[in-house]
Amino acid sequence: MSKKKKTTLRVMPENWLDPVDFKSEFLHPEYPFEVDIGSGKGRFLVARSGAFPQTNFLGIERFMGRIHSSGRRCERAGRENVRMFRMEGYYAISQMMPANYVANYYFFFPDPWPKARHHDYRLFNPSFMDALFKTLEVGGGLHVATDHLPYYEEIHELLQKDGRFEETAAFQPNDEERTDFELIFSHKEIGRCSFKKCV
Numbered sequence: 001m002s003k004k005k006k007t008t009l010r011v012m013p014e015n016w017l018d019p020v021d022f023k024s025e026f027l028h029p030e031y032p033f034e035v036d037i038g039s040g041k042g043r044f045l046v047a048r049s050g051a052f053p054q055t056n057f058l059g060i061e062r063f064m065g066r067i068h069s070s071g072r073r074c075e076r077a078g079r080e081n082v083r084m085f086r087m088e089g090y091y092a093i094s095q096m097m098p099a100n101y102v103a104n105y106y107f108f109f110p111d112p113w114p115k116a117r118h119h120d121y122r123l124f125n126p127s128f129m130d131a132l133f134k135t136l137e138v139g140g141g142l143h144v145a146t147d148h149l150p151y152y153e154e155i156h157e158l159l160q161k162d163g164r165f166e167e168t169a170a171f172q173p174n175d176e177e178r179t180d181f182e183l184i185f186s187h188k189e190i191g192r193c194s195f196k197k198c199v
């Protein structure tokens with residue numbers, strides 16, 4: 001059994017079948033609420049939450065080890081405005097996120113599933129768009145970055161053709177906010193786009 005300390009920032013809902021009031025898990029539920037999906041080892045979360053202490057951040061990640069390691073990273077940095085949620089991203093957004101609730105979603109280096117026979121496993125598809133639309137506040141943002149340019153083109157086209165979203169200037173992370181995967185792929189071209197919910 002692992003002797004590593006577990007994070008205390010993990011959200012554990014009483015009911016896993018209905019929407020969860022994630023904001024009530026924070027010391028200041030009234031702050032804007034932002035979500036990093038597939039938050040990985042948490043480099044973006046720890047940097048962004050430090051730069052914006054009056055915004056609450058939820059990291060959603062399916063791997064328990066990454067929930068604990070990124071949670072500990074935020075705890076060591078003294079972040080009170082971060083919580084971690086271990087859940088599959090589509091289920092979390094489509095079934096557990098309340099409607100009109102999220103100020104910004106970040107999708108950084110989502111798994112590209114490069115083989116054609118695995119494309120169904122990709123997170124972005126029309127029903128995921130519906131879940132994002134339902135849960136974003138009006139004017140809320142979606143920010144995507146990936147080194148996998150074919151997947152980038154697919155996501156960009158899905159969003160561009162969806163009249164419920166409007167393209168905005170792409171989110172550009174500063175050096176501290178670059179994710180662990182972005183550092184690994186820093187030699188490659190990165191596709192970035194941002195959209196906002198416009199209705």
Ligand SMILES: C[S@@+](CC[C@H](N)C(=O)[O-])C[C@H]1O[C@@H](n2cnc3c(N)ncnc32)[C@H](O)[C@@H]1O
Nearest residue numbers: 038039040061062088089108109111179180181
């Ligand atoms: C390529 S890594 C990127 C991690 C981080 N965003 C970064 O840029 O360093 C993709 C992450 O998303 C998580 N992930 C992939 N599919 C997911 C899903 N459907 N639900 C939740 N997490 C997912 C993986 O476990 C992994 O940590």
